[in-house]
Amino acid sequence: MNDEDMAAGLDALVPRLRQFVAVAREEHLTRAAEQLGVPQPTLSRSIARLEAELGVPLFSRPGRSVKLTRHGRLLFEYSERTLTTLAAQLRLLAEETDPARGRVALAFLHTLGTDAVPRMLRDFRATHPAVRFVLVQGSADMLLARLRAGEADLCLTAPLPNEPGIVTRKLDSQRIDLVVPAGHRLARRRGVRLAEAAAEEFIGMPPGHGLRAISDELCRAAGFEPRIAFEGEETATCRGLVGAGLGVALLPALAAIDADPEVAAVRITAPRAARTVGLAWVADRPLPAPVAAFRDFALTYRDRLLH
Known part of the structure; x- marks a missing residue:
């Protein structure tokens, strides 16, 4: 045959x-x-x-x-x-x-996993207690690759991608601080121009992470290219390296950083230092009922996801 x-x-x-x-x-x-x-x-x-x-x-x-x-x-x-x-x-x-018992594959940045995502899931499940979640964490590039491949239904990321076929909606903005060792010359400052840290060695995330792209762009806007001494996959690692006196870092304003006695988070007065966090999904891919329900719920978190 x-x-x-x-x-x-x-x-x-x-x-x-x-x-x-x-x-x-x-x-x-x-x-x-x-x-x-x-x-x-x-x-x-x-x-x-x-x-x-x-x-x-x-x-x-x-x-x-x-x-x-x-x-x-x-x-x-x-x-x-x-x-x-x-x-x-x-x-x-x-x-x-099934709208009541279905599954949502949610991809999100590591920095959103300590507070923002757990709070959002808790509030959603108050009205959808049987919906199941598959949670995927990683770098911005990896999360978007999983979204395009259909391995994730929705993606919480920053910065928001600008590419054909991907729908994005802003949810909130998060301040970016200059994190320095507790005994650093800038540690007691209430605010600092980022250009004042141009001579410092920086600790950052590897290329492909959204925070690395944002940090590099902030330094360029301040008139210098950062000298990267160490790279860490997560903000906790970067914070630990800063606490050990190995450099400074540009990190999101997080409660864990404020509570760490080994480091100090200093507000940046210039340039404007913040990242836009939002939701992304594939435009031409129909969303199953539980995914659509969670997407619509997540959009109600506009301006309060990180607060």
């Missing part, structure tokens, strides 16, 4: 697969027809056409019963398994798209 014949065979088999399996299980056309809710002559003609299109007999017909032939047993073994697997996957699909 060549590829064209195989494709034609599949076209014939797939719509009749359930009928074939029912007859094979019952070994009786009338009982199978009753189970399927079709007239017995219609089922007989359908099986006969299937045998003719495949070119092999699937059943022998001793008396009123039917028995699988060797070819029929071969087809039945895989057909039954396929139908069972398909039914299980359809049940899973129904569960995932």
